[in-house]
Amino acid sequence: MVTMKKVAELCGVSRGTVDRVLHGRGRVSDETAANIRRVAKELGYEPNPAAKALSARKKQPKVAVILPSEGNPFFDEVIRGVQEAADSYKIYGLTMELLTMKGYDPQDELQLLKQAADADAILIDPIDDDDIRAAINNLVDVGKFVVTVNNDIPNCERHCYVGSDYENGGVTACALLEAFAGGSAEVGVVLGSKKISGHRARLEGFQKRMEKATGLHIAAVIENEDDEFTSFERTKDMLRTHPDITALFLIAGGVYGACRAVMELSPAHRPIVIAFDSVPSTVEMMKKGIVKAVLYQHPYRQGHRSMELAFERLVNGRAPYKQEYIMKHEIKLLENL
Amino acid sequence: MVTMKKVAELCGVSRGTVDRVLHGRGRVSDETAANIRRVAKELGYEPNPAAKALSARKKQPKVAVILPSEGNPFFDEVIRGVQEAADSYKIYGLTMELLTMKGYDPQDELQLLKQAADADAILIDPIDDDDIRAAINNLVDVGKFVVTVNNDIPNCERHCYVGSDYENGGVTACALLEAFAGGSAEVGVVLGSKKISGHRARLEGFQKRMEKATGLHIAAVIENEDDEFTSFERTKDMLRTHPDITALFLIAGGVYGACRAVMELSPAHRPIVIAFDSVPSTVEMMKKGIVKAVLYQHPYRQGHRSMELAFERLVNGRAPYKQEYIMKHEIKLLENL
DNA sequence: TTGTACGCGTTATCAA
DNA sequence: TTGATAACGCGTACAA
Numbered sequence: 002m003v004t005m006k007k008v009a010e011l012c013g014v015s016r017g018t019v020d021r022v023l024h025g026r027g028r029v030s031d032e033t034a035a036n037i038r039r040v041a042k043e044l045g046y047e048p049n050p051a052a053k054a055l056s057a058r059k060k061q062p063k064v065a066v067i068l069p070s071e072g073n074p075f076f077d078e079v080i081r082g083v084q085e086a087a088d089s090y091k092i093y094g095l096t097m098e099l100l101t102m103k104g105y106d107p108q109d110e111l112q113l114l115k116q117a118a119d120a121d122a123i124l125i126d127p128i129d130d131d132d133i134r135a136a137i138n139n140l141v142d143v144g145k146f147v148v149t150v151n152n153d154i155p156n157c158e159r160h161c162y163v164g165s166d167y168e169n170g171g172v173t174a175c176a177l178l179e180a181f182a183g184g185s186a187e188v189g190v191v192l193g194s195k196k197i198s199g200h201r202a203r204l205e206g207f208q209k210r211m212e213k214a215t216g217l218h219i220a221a222v223i224e225n226e227d228d229e230f231t232s233f234e235r236t237k238d239m240l241r242t243h244p245d246i247t248a249l250f251l252i253a254g255g256v257y258g259a260c261r262a263v264m265e266l267s268p269a270h271r272p273i274v275i276a277f278d279s280v281p282s283t284v285e286m287m288k289k290g291i292v293k294a295v296l297y298q299h300p301y302r303q304g305h306r307s308m309e310l311a312f313e314r315l316v317n318g319r320a321p322y323k324q325e326y327i328m329k330h331e332i333k334l335l336e337n338l
Numbered sequence: 339m340v341t342m343k344k345v346a347e348l349c350g351v352s353r354g355t356v357d358r359v360l361h362g363r364g365r366v367s368d369e370t371a372a373n374i375r376r377v378a379k380e381l382g383y384e385p386n387p388a389a390k391a392l393s394a395r396k397k398q399p400k401v402a403v404i405l406p407s408e409g410n411p412f413f414d415e416v417i418r419g420v421q422e423a424a425d426s427y428k429i430y431g432l433t434m435e436l437l438t439m440k441g442y443d444p445q446d447e448l449q450l451l452k453q454a455a456d457a458d459a460i461l462i463d464p465i466d467d468d469d470i471r472a473a474i475n476n477l478v479d480v481g482k483f484v485v486t487v488n489n490d491i492p493n494c495e496r497h498c499y500v501g502s503d504y505e506n507g508g509v510t511a512c513a514l515l516e517a518f519a520g521g522s523a524e525v526g527v528v529l530g531s532k533k534i535s536g537h538r539a540r541l542e543g544f545q546k547r548m549e550k551a552t553g554l555h556i557a558a559v560i561e562n563e564d565d566e567f568t569s570f571e572r573t574k575d576m577l578r579t580h581p582d583i584t585a586l587f588l589i590a591g592g593v594y595g596a597c598r599a600v601m602e603l604s605p606a607h608r609p610i611v612i613a614f615d616s617v618p619s620t621v622e623m624m625k626k627g628i629v630k631a632v633l634y635q636h637p638y639r640q641g642h643r644s645m646e647l648a649f650e651r652l653v654n655g656r657a658p659y660k661q662e663y664i665m666k667h668e669i670k671l672l673e674n675l
Numbered sequence: 676t677t678g679t680a681c682g683c684g685t686t687a688t689c690a691a
Numbered sequence: 692t693t694g695a696t697a698a699c700g701c702g703t704a705c706a707a
Binding site for chain 3: 358365460
Binding site for chain 2: 699700701702703
């Protein structure tokens with residue numbers, strides 16, 4: 002194993018000098034610096050994270066986690082993921098601060114970003130908004146480590162994105178529905194809002210895959226604002242207006258409300274329902290046989306992985322290996338929840 | 339953060355004494371020992387893994403991995419998992435040795451177990467055999483850390499099992515087939531061997547779930563010895579003998595061979611096929627539309643997790659949190675592979 | 676029975 | 692521009 006000491010010895014300098022070179026702290030003559038870099042590279046020097054961690058304990062690195070999780074059970078598992086990861090890093094002096102909000106108001110999130118100013122890393126489910134984008138870029142510029150979680154926003158300098166591929170979620174949902182419906186179905190689509198890029202992307206993926214699923218046809222698309230009651234009313238309405246609907250594709254929240262609308266139909270006339278995320282109320286609907294399957298985007302792993310990246314960066318000084326950590330959608334039936 | 343030093347100070351003793359008590363090395367008076375234990379517990383003392391690792395670097399812990407992986411592509415991902423985990427632990431001085439075999443001869447595996455005698459931990463996919471069981475128990479008795487991977491064997495003193503729930507795999511497969519077949523199907527079952535407990539368990543799970551899937555009926559069950567050609571011949575035979583078969587449930591290997599038999603039928607008469615594990619040849623068959631879906635048992639994570647457990651035990655001295663780490667089966671279509 | 680001292684590899688501070 | 696030295700927390704050999 003190659004240590005700084007070995008590199009130092011081989012170069013005939015002290016460890017301090019090696020440290021300064023390898024961390025670009027300057028104050029080293031160009032020639033010795035060049036030599037040290039060469040030797041370190043040749044020997045394949047890799048800093049020892051354990052030693053790094055030990056030494057970093059005085060630093061007490063802090064991670065802020067910003068989520069629009071209030072009243073949204075999807076995030077429960079994400080939070081469990083970041084929390085458990087953070088707990089296992091406590092011994093390294095790492096602390097975390099969870100900042101939550103209700104709904105999707107950019108101003109609220111900006112407020113939370115301000116509160117996170119003292120953190121060394123920020124994990125955030127960002128609203129796609131120019132102010133948010135600017136705020137994130139600012140944080141990156143002042144040296145913070147920023148990871149977007151569950152949602153990404155374009156043209157933003159975050160270091161990394163951890164989440165699902167929304168379009169692929171739609172593609173997979175379409176393929177699944179095709180199989181479940183035996184090849185042909187009249188589909189009612191319920192989404193939260195066309196303003197939310199993730200919802201749009203899922204619908205686009207669904208439509209894209211529909212080109213190969215010639216037996217499927219979209220009868221109607223409605224928005225439920227991620228609200229259970231709106232979801233109930235509008236789904237009910239849609240089912241009345243389009244009695245030929247044989248399948249329901251629920252793109253986001255409001256699953257329970259939509260299912261209640263389905264349950265008002267006689268069992269023989271109920272459409273097949275597929276949805277995203279196995280939150281408790283959706284699981285209930287699976288048990289009742291209303292929801293046939295869900296697409297699962299590994300919320301726990303999203304949370305855990307993003308905290309892991311912060312840890313690697315802050316404690317071990319390792320940059321993320323990839324720019325995007327995409328979780329595949331999994332198909333869950335009641336049996337393999 | 340609570341360190342040994344703090345505990346020592348609070349007890350008015352030296353760190354050495356605390357160490358002896360916490361590691362049960364004896365040579366400490368009962369009263370001071372009791373006091374130290376009490377204080378450590380009250381303060382919630384947790385040893386710092388980084389420091390432990392640093393200090394343990396001289397130890398060079400060694401992990402042996404024993405798999406019947408030769409000629410079986412399923413294990414490629416398992417190996418990638420153990421390998422990548424082991425690589426990330428190299429800096430802690432941990433080394434791994436991969437010992438592989440072809441087929442399921444207990445004598446071969448015993449041979450590998452002998453070769454692993456110098457390792458501190460053994461990760462093994464065990465054959466369900468009395469000699470193997472005895473050998474594992476022996477290793478445990480002499481202080482080795484043993485994890486069974488992918489398969490478990492009963493009445494064995496291994497510390498931990500990492501793998502899937504075979505019965506649940508069968509249950510899930512049945513539910514999936516029911517949905518895909520629109521509620522009714524005449525099912526042909528192809529398994530490797532009834533002698534292999536995992537295969538039996540999957541079939542049992544399938545049959546159990548069939549009690550609720552009244553439209554499904556098993557037309558025939560054949561064994562293919564996990565061999566592609568046998569699989570081809572016998573599946574072809576089964577399809578000829580039972581022309582009413584509308585679905586095929588492939589429990590283990592030999593997927594490609596069975597699919598070739600299916601492809602000899604005209605497209606209109608081909609049964610729906612579901613199988614386990616997304617190995618390359620199976621993915622090919624999914625692309626051709628022969629295999630509709632596979633049940634995926636997270637091979638990479640199985641490998642990674644088991645090495646992680648060895649690391650935690652050998653380097654950090656942490657016993658596994660659970661006795662069994664069960665990976666849920668995931669349903670994969672071509673779209674979310 | 677108990678305490679002391681060194682080393683693991685890195686970082687940071689202070690002296691030269 | 693450099694080198695020496697003290698932490699970080701733990702394990703352990705050795706001294707008392």
